[in-house]
Amino acid sequence: xxxxxxxxxxxxxxxxxxxxxxxxxxxxxxxxxxxxxxxxxxxxxxxxxxxxxxxxxxxxxxxxxxxxxxxxxxxxxxxxxxxxxxxxxxxxxxxxxxxxxxxxxxxxxxxxxxxxxxxxxxxxxxxxxxxxxxxxxxxxxxxxxxxxxxxxxxxxxxxxxxxxxxxxxxxxxxxxxxxxxxxxxxxxxxxxxxxxxxxxxxxxxxxxxxxxxxxxxxxxxxxxxxxxxxxxxxxxxxxxxxxxxxxxxxxxxxxxxxxxxxxxxxxxxxxxxxxxxxxxxxxxxxxxxxxxxxxxxxxxxxxxxxxxxxxxxxxxxxxxxxxx
Amino acid sequence: xxxxxxxxxxxxxxxxxxxxxxxxxxxxxxxxxxxxxxxxxxxxxxxxxxxxxxxxxxxxxxxxxxxxxxxxxxxxxxxxxxxxxxxxxxxxxxxxxxxxxxxxxxxxxxxxxxxxxxxxxxxxxxxxxxxxxxxxxxxxxxxxxxxxxxxxxxxxxxxxxxxxxxxxxxxxxxxxxxxxxxxxxxxxxxxxxxxxxxxxxxxxxxxxxxxxxxxxxxxxxxxxxxxxxxxxxxxxxxxxxxxxxxxxxxxxxxxxxxxxxxxxxxxxxxxxxxxxxxxxxxxxxxxxxxxxxxxxxxxxxxxxxxxxxxxxxxxxxxxxxxxx
DNA sequence: TTGTAGGCGTTATCAA
DNA sequence: TTGATAACGCCTACAA
Numbered sequence: 001x002x003x004x005x006x007x008x009x010x011x012x013x014x015x016x017x018x019x020x021x022x023x024x025x026x027x028x029x030x031x032x033x034x035x036x037x038x039x040x041x042x043x044x045x046x047x048x049x050x051x052x053x054x055x056x057x058x059x060x061x062x063x064x065x066x067x068x069x070x071x072x073x074x075x076x077x078x079x080x081x082x083x084x085x086x087x088x089x090x091x092x093x094x095x096x097x098x099x100x101x102x103x104x105x106x107x108x109x110x111x112x113x114x115x116x117x118x119x120x121x122x123x124x125x126x127x128x129x130x131x132x133x134x135x136x137x138x139x140x141x142x143x144x145x146x147x148x149x150x151x152x153x154x155x156x157x158x159x160x161x162x163x164x165x166x167x168x169x170x171x172x173x174x175x176x177x178x179x180x181x182x183x184x185x186x187x188x189x190x191x192x193x194x195x196x197x198x199x200x201x202x203x204x205x206x207x208x209x210x211x212x213x214x215x216x217x218x219x220x221x222x223x224x225x226x227x228x229x230x231x232x233x234x235x236x237x238x239x240x241x242x243x244x245x246x247x248x249x250x251x252x253x254x255x256x257x258x259x260x261x262x263x264x265x266x267x268x269x270x271x272x273x274x275x276x277x278x279x280x281x282x283x284x285x286x287x288x289x290x291x292x293x294x295x296x297x298x299x300x301x302x303x304x305x306x307x308x309x310x311x312x313x314x315x316x317x318x319x320x321x322x323x324x
Numbered sequence: 325x326x327x328x329x330x331x332x333x334x335x336x337x338x339x340x341x342x343x344x345x346x347x348x349x350x351x352x353x354x355x356x357x358x359x360x361x362x363x364x365x366x367x368x369x370x371x372x373x374x375x376x377x378x379x380x381x382x383x384x385x386x387x388x389x390x391x392x393x394x395x396x397x398x399x400x401x402x403x404x405x406x407x408x409x410x411x412x413x414x415x416x417x418x419x420x421x422x423x424x425x426x427x428x429x430x431x432x433x434x435x436x437x438x439x440x441x442x443x444x445x446x447x448x449x450x451x452x453x454x455x456x457x458x459x460x461x462x463x464x465x466x467x468x469x470x471x472x473x474x475x476x477x478x479x480x481x482x483x484x485x486x487x488x489x490x491x492x493x494x495x496x497x498x499x500x501x502x503x504x505x506x507x508x509x510x511x512x513x514x515x516x517x518x519x520x521x522x523x524x525x526x527x528x529x530x531x532x533x534x535x536x537x538x539x540x541x542x543x544x545x546x547x548x549x550x551x552x553x554x555x556x557x558x559x560x561x562x563x564x565x566x567x568x569x570x571x572x573x574x575x576x577x578x579x580x581x582x583x584x585x586x587x588x589x590x591x592x593x594x595x596x597x598x599x600x601x602x603x604x605x606x607x608x609x610x611x612x613x614x615x616x617x618x619x620x621x622x623x624x625x626x627x628x629x630x631x632x633x634x635x636x637x638x639x640x641x642x643x644x645x646x647x648x
Numbered sequence: 649t650t651g652t653a654g655g656c657g658t659t660a661t662c663a664a
Numbered sequence: 665t666t667g668a669t670a671a672c673g674c675c676t677a678c679a680a
Contacts, residue, residue, distance in 0.1 A: 003650060005675055018649060033450040038426040039367045040673035043656045048363065050427075053407075058395075059388045059588075067382050071409055075416075080423060083377075083407045085395055092399075099404060102362040103374075126357040209592045235588070242592040264383075264559070265589055268533045268566040327666060329659060340665060364657035367672045 004029070008036055042104065050080045051291060052100040056088045056112040056176075060207065061235065061263045062280060063111070066134065069284020070109055077292045079106070088175045090116055097123055104129075107291045109284075111135060113177035130294040134287045135178045142294065142305045144286045148178055151276045151311040152185030152230070153192070155258050158313060159228045160193045163322035164256060168201040168226035170215045170236045179207070179232045182260060186230065201226050205236050212239025220247045220255070227322045228256040234263045234275055241269065241318070252320035262314055272316035279309050328353070332360055366428065374404045375615060376424040380412045380436040380500075384531065385559065385587045386604060387435070390458065393608020394433055401616045403430070412499045414440055421447055428453075431615045433608075435459060437501035454618040458611045459502045466618065466629045468610045472502055475600045475635040476509030476554070477516070479582050482637060483552045484517045487646035488580060492525040492550035494539045494560045503531070503556045506584060510554065525550050529560050536563025544571045544579070551646040552580040558587045558599055565593065565642070576644035586638055596640035603633050 006017050007025040028034070042048040053070050055063050071081050082105065084096040097120060100108060104127075110120070111134035120131065121140055133143040159167055169186045172179030187197050203218060205211030212231055219226060220243065229244075231237035237259030244251050251257050251271055259266060259275035266273040286307050293305075330341050331349040352358070366372040377394050379387050395405045406429065408420040421444060424432060428451075434444070435458035445464055448455065457467040483491055493510045496503030511521050527542060529535030536555055543550060544567065553568075555561035561583030568575050575581050575595055583590060583599035590597040610631050617629075 001673090002652080002675080006650090009675080016649060021649080033447065035422065035425045035451075037367070037428060037673050039363045039372065039428055040656085041675075043361070043363045043367060043658090043673085044675055046656075050406075058382070058391050061385065061388075061588075064383045064385075064388055067407070068409060071382075071407060075419075080427065081407050082374075083391070083395060083405050085392060095399075098359065101359045103404065104361060104363055123357065127359075209588060213592065238589050238592045242594055242596075245594045264385075264533060265562050268537065268562045269593070270566055270569045272566075325657090326659080326668080330666090333659080342665060345665080361657050364672085365659075367657085367674090368659055370672075 005036075046104075048104050048106055049078055050082060050103065050105045051288070052082045052084055052096070052105045052108040054084045054086060054093065054096060054100075054108060054110045057085050058083070062233065062261050062278075065281040066111060066284040069281040069286075070288045071284075073285040073288035073292075077288065079288070079292070086112075088112070090119075094119065094123075101127060101129065106295050107131065109134065109287045109291055111287070113175060117141070130291055132287050132291040132294070134283055137177075137306075140304075142290050142307075144283050144290060144307045144309065146178075146278055146283065146309050146311055148181035148311075149185035149188060151260075151278075151313070152182050153189040154311075154313050155230055155276060156186065156189035156193060158315075159230075159256060159258070159319065160195070162228075162256065162319060163324065164228040165195055165322070165324065166198075166201065166224070166226040166228070167195070168219050168229045169203075170212055170229060170231040170240055171202055171204045172207050172232040172236070173204065176207070182232045198224075200224055205232070207233050207235060209235050209239035209242075212236025213243040214239075216240035216243035217247060220244060220249060226255065227324055228258070228319070230258045230260075232260055234259040234261045234266055234273065237273060237275065238265075238269065241273070252318050254323060256319035256322075258319060266314070267316060269318075271318045274316045274318045275314050277312040277314050279311070282309055329360075370428075372428050372430055373402055374406060374427065374429045375612070376406045376408055376420070376429045376432040378408045378410060378417065378420060378424075378432060378434045381409050382407070386557065386585050386602075389605040390435060390608040393605040393610075394612045395608075397609040397612035397616075401612065403612070403616070410436075412436070414443075418443065418447075425451060425453065430619050431455065433458060433611045433615055435608075435611070437499065441465070454615055456611045456615040456618070458607055461501075461630075464628075466614050466631075468607050468614060468631045468633065470502075470602055470607065470633050470635055472505035472635075473509035473512060475584075475602075475637070476506050477513040478635075478637050479554055479600060480510065480513035480517060482639075483554075483580060483582070483643065484519070486552075486580065486643060487648065488552040489519055489646070489648065490522075490525065490548070490550040490552070491519070492543050492553045493527075494536055494553060494555040494564055495526055495528045496531050496556040496560070497528065500531070506556045522548075524548055529556070531557050531559060533559050533563035533566075536560025537567040538563075540564035540567035541571060544568060544573060550579065551648055552582070552643070554582045554584075556584055558583040558585045558590055558597065561597060561599065562589075562593065565597070576642050578647060580643035580646070582643060586636075590638070591640060593642075595642045598640045598642045599638050601636040601638050603635070606633055
């Protein structure tokens, strides 16, 4: 048994097995299709080489690239990934975290603001499970972020540069910090541009296409129609574009439109959607790498390391000079 | 120890613990945040309550709903899900399967034709790991399917009903069985409609938007331009629509367009995309349920059970009578 | 260079 | 009703 173990988990400085023996072992291993049981190994070494990935909903096109990033990095670093969709539901989140603890995952990547990171902290307290957060900026855990506030600033500057003053905003639910930051950035950027915040130009959607459609339809009514619309994500932007077209308005001639996320279809819409590209794939990779560093790094590691990635405004065809 | 175990894993017919003791145990469990180690449990019971989900690429919008389906069903049935993106790469697939065996997952849901199910079979042979396949129709494993051939038939019938005779096809790579079936269905349906298969109207893409764009651009050249185009998936259809519009053609007046999958954005394109809705979420659920049945079902179970779900042609605005 | 023994955290069995 | 013990499959000392 011990010899087989030595052959199979041959570490660099560990050559105490005769070549001939090694060969024989490998021959049998191959013949019977033997695979060491990682459960037993994990039990002994107190390390599962598995991480949990907790996010609101993989069906939201924002997440798949992030998941790929996490998984590709995990795979490269020798970790497995367990997927957990919470729908931002506290109960589901708690249940998943419970499960993750029971399987003794080494770490957890948590993306998309579950409101209760405090809860997480308390539950995880007796364990060594490391946590990395994506898209939030709290001090308890290391995080990977993007400056959404600055990103909106860039958008608003671009639009005001085109002469727009009445700029509407298709907001998202309070449960998403990312989306809240975009909303906050919108207010701040307007202020910076000397434009008063007009709440009649803002409506809150649920990040799905239909709500973008409904909101744009409502906002498109003549009395106070904005000349430009910024949506908190591309899905709502797509819905909004459909609504504007259906209302007989031309994009961008009558109304300019800007999205957020740069999902893969954005550049194939007609007009192609101007939007803010968020490096979600890279964020996923970075998160996993941060987590790995925490884990390999022995002790409680470098406190609250944090990594900031930058967004890019993708100028395409959905914006034009204000008709005013 | 034994008492704590009894309290925590109280099975129905297993009440041999004094209420007062139970209370005390639970009190301490709660106080110290104790969670049983599922690794040890799994080691002993030879059951991990974990399944692997193997698919080509979560970034392909076809998959997220399927993944949700698998995960929701898994969660409801008490299983965890490990995610594996293979990119249809044999090596990655083999490596992931290896990992899954080492962690002793109870079963594997494999979606999207990896060519080497034979390999899978051989590697898995020494283990009790159950497998369910989504979207393929082979006899080794139970499967969940959709009749892609029939779906294309319906599309072609619809188009011929609108007077189309020159119908192009934006095909996909041979590595995807689903997409091959759609291609096969296209040939068969044309034949059934008495239309000759014209290979100049068919080009193979890679399922991404850009290839749809390129193919539609090529096909839009005047000499032999088709009056209708069917794409093997929505992403390519979106690219194709952009290409047609860019070529100065009107959809659907000059060219009708049909997609496949009914991704969430399809109905928000303008014109709204007529496409075949595939119940991917339900397929995911069904796959996990099938797998669970195999697992709970004790022995090697009901041979090769198989479940077929049906598609729906979503009539929207991207098709019109042939201009011919 | 190889073999033996102990223990990781559970649960099942058997004794008390 | 509760406690002690063996075993799940592996790895790491330590002995041979």
